[in-house]
Amino acid sequence: MSPGPPRRPAVVIHAGAGERRPEIDERQAEYRTALLTTVDRARAVLEGGGSAVDAAQAAVMFMEDEVEFFNAGRGAALCSDGTVELSAALMRGSDRGAGAVAAIKRTRYPIAAARAILDRSPHVLLVGAAGDRFAAAAGAEQTDPSYFITERQRDRLVAEPARFERGTVGAVCLDEQGMLAAATSTGGMRGQLPGRVGDSPVIGAGTWADGRVAISCTGDGEAFVRAGAARLLALRVADGEPVDRAADGALAEVAALGGHGGLIALDAGGELAMPFHPGAMPRGVWRSGHEPAVWA
Amino acid sequence: MSPGPPRRPAVVIHAGAGERRPEIDERQAEYRTALLTTVDRARAVLEGGGSAVDAAQAAVMFMEDEVEFFNAGRGAALCSDGTVELSAALMRGSDRGAGAVAAIKRTRYPIAAARAILDRSPHVLLVGAAGDRFAAAAGAEQTDPSYFITERQRDRLVAEPARFERGTVGAVCLDEQGMLAAATSTGGMRGQLPGRVGDSPVIGAGTWADGRVAISCTGDGEAFVRAGAARLLALRVADGEPVDRAADGALAEVAALGGHGGLIALDAGGELAMPFHPGAMPRGVWRSGHEPAVWA
Numbered sequence: 001m002s003p004g005p006p007r008r009p010a011v012v013i014h015a016g017a018g019e020r021r022p023e024i025d026e027r028q029a030e031y032r033t034a035l036l037t038t039v040d041r042a043r044a045v046l047e048g049g050g051s052a053v054d055a056a057q058a059a060v061m062f063m064e065d066e067v068e069f070f071n072a073g074r075g076a077a078l079c080s081d082g083t084v085e086l087s088a089a090l091m092r093g094s095d096r097g098a099g100a101v102a103a104i105k106r107t108r109y110p111i112a113a114a115r116a117i118l119d120r121s122p123h124v125l126l127v128g129a130a131g132d133r134f135a136a137a138a139g140a141e142q143t144d145p146s147y148f149i150t151e152r153q154r155d156r157l158v159a160e161p162a163r164f165e166r167g168t169v170g171a172v173c174l175d176e177q178g179m180l181a182a183a184t185s186t187g188g189m190r191g192q193l194p195g196r197v198g199d200s201p202v203i204g205a206g207t208w209a210d211g212r213v214a215i216s217c218t219g220d221g222e223a224f225v226r227a228g229a230a231r232l233l234a235l236r237v238a239d240g241e242p243v244d245r246a247a248d249g250a251l252a253e254v255a256a257l258g259g260h261g262g263l264i265a266l267d268a269g270g271e272l273a274m275p276f277h278p279g280a281m282p283r284g285v286w287r288s289g290h291e292p293a294v295w296a
Numbered sequence: 297m298s299p300g301p302p303r304r305p306a307v308v309i310h311a312g313a314g315e316r317r318p319e320i321d322e323r324q325a326e327y328r329t330a331l332l333t334t335v336d337r338a339r340a341v342l343e344g345g346g347s348a349v350d351a352a353q354a355a356v357m358f359m360e361d362e363v364e365f366f367n368a369g370r371g372a373a374l375c376s377d378g379t380v381e382l383s384a385a386l387m388r389g390s391d392r393g394a395g396a397v398a399a400i401k402r403t404r405y406p407i408a409a410a411r412a413i414l415d416r417s418p419h420v421l422l423v424g425a426a427g428d429r430f431a432a433a434a435g436a437e438q439t440d441p442s443y444f445i446t447e448r449q450r451d452r453l454v455a456e457p458a459r460f461e462r463g464t465v466g467a468v469c470l471d472e473q474g475m476l477a478a479a480t481s482t483g484g485m486r487g488q489l490p491g492r493v494g495d496s497p498v499i500g501a502g503t504w505a506d507g508r509v510a511i512s513c514t515g516d517g518e519a520f521v522r523a524g525a526a527r528l529l530a531l532r533v534a535d536g537e538p539v540d541r542a543a544d545g546a547l548a549e550v551a552a553l554g555g556h557g558g559l560i561a562l563d564a565g566g567e568l569a570m571p572f573h574p575g576a577m578p579r580g581v582w583r584s585g586h587e588p589a590v591w592a
Contacts, residue, residue: 098518098521102423103426103494123488123518124493124517124522125492125494126493130492133491143309193430196426200515202499203521203522204498205499222418222419228504228524228526231500235528
């Protein structure tokens with residue numbers, strides 16, 4: 001087995017698919033800066049020789065912390081009872097190792113809870129207080145549940161309680177070893193029933209990575225679950241389909257079930273796809289040897 | 297579009313893959329009776345013109361209630377702290393409607409909680425107390441968490457706390473309308489961390505139904521999740537593979553990730569597969585016009 005040509009590290013991020021929000025149009029420059037900073041967090045890891053897992057986690061942690069534009073972690077959408085419940089997943093392509101949490105309330109960076117499970121547990125998915133406890137035992141920072149609740153999300157829940165706006169972020173990365181990783185983090189849909197779990201922490205629905213492709217989805221979570229969207233995309237890539245065609249096919253299957261949204265996918269050769277429909281999906285890309293590009 | 301030839305209703309059930317237990321070998325006749333009764337519960341629904349969803353639910357409810365041989369519902373495996381946490385999923389092939397619960401503690405028939413979500417919620421998966429609350433509001437019988445704990449499982453947890461024995465049951469059915477459904481219910485692995493969720497309630501991992509095939513898996517849950525096992529099998533059937541070959545391929549992918557177990561799969565033409573490796577997987581089949589058959 002020859003090691004093959006050197007791989008080009010690459011990063012793709014998304015900040016959720018959904019309706020275009022007017023306040024974001026008014027703050028394009030700031031939003032672009034936030035997207036560029038996200039891309040740079042992953043890029044810095046990869047340029048330092050770090051792993052795709054570390055890079056994807058770094059990008060998502062920045063978006064979880066950022067409160068103005070990204071609705072994961074702090075600033076996440078509120079459940080119908082005004083609480084925040086957080087879900088995240090991290091998957092490593094090389095061995096398909098995976099860690100995920102759903103409906104946690106205390107871990108400052110939900111993706112760090114997923115990482116703790118990936119690194120330290122034979123389990124893949126821990127839900128509720130168990131996810132926080134496991135993360136805390138692994139050293140992940142804990143906080144009061146109120147930390148995640150912002151005034152803006154409280155106002156939105158009051159103004160439009162039944163408008164199921166999503167807030168999901170994700171990153172897929174390829175490192176110089178040719179390894180892929182995918183990370184997704186979300187507070188779910190505004191007004192969702194507490195305890196509801198969407199596609200983000202469901203391996204094969206909203207998050208997936210194997211030796212050929214890494215995927216993070218966003219949109220109507222239930223339709224992505226019922227489509228098995230990420231697994232479908234990955235199998236078509238395994239069958240030899242180009243990643244952009246496989247991505248379109250997965251979204252078409254979601255649409256056939258009445259769902260909308262978008263996804264990012266990056267293959268081991270550095271080819272990528274970022275389809276979404278309808279509305280907007282803020283996103284960014286960096287490939288080694290190129291300038292980063294973002295779409296707000 | 298012609299309606300085609302009349303479909304033959306069919307049922308396949310499993311009672312979990314794992315090591316062959318000596319006490320079951322000593323009670324073969326009783327065990328076979330329990331399996332036959334399970335098959336008959338689904339058969340009665342189908343012979344009465346009922347739906348595949350109703351039939352699969354009926355078979356699983358019998359196994360959840362039965363306490364001597366089937367380790368789902370009452371008699372389920374205990375978590376490391378001696379509690380019982382229950383998960384279940386139900387998926388309807390015709391429209392890929394799905395309902396699932398994970399880590400619930402109070403709903404007497406966990407598959408009835410999944411059914412309530414399938415019938416009455418835009419969500420697919422509810423975890424923890426939210427799953428019980430939703431089921432209760434839909435009229436599903438609630439019970440004290442201690443109801444599910446049996447002396448035998450308590451003894452096993454003390455004797456072999458680190459032996460990750462599984463207890464999962466499942467049913468896949470085809471009704472006379474040609475509709476498919478899949479149902480799975482489990483208490484997880486003995487000694488698991490509370491809050492751990494395996495493959496059973498994860499649509500596309502342990503449970504799946506579409507217009508072509510219905511699937512219920514059992515085994516090393518994390519490997520089934522990382523394989524996207526049920527979604528893989530269904531896609532290969534959609535690609536034209538016979539269901540037995542697709543089933544073997546899915547188990548091979550699980551095995552490549554270090555996992556063992558089994559599954560049942562039934563296609564819209566009434567063809568079925570029941571592979572498992574290694575050990576045993578008690579199972580049963582009924583097809584219209586034939587006598588039921590069981591393997592204890």
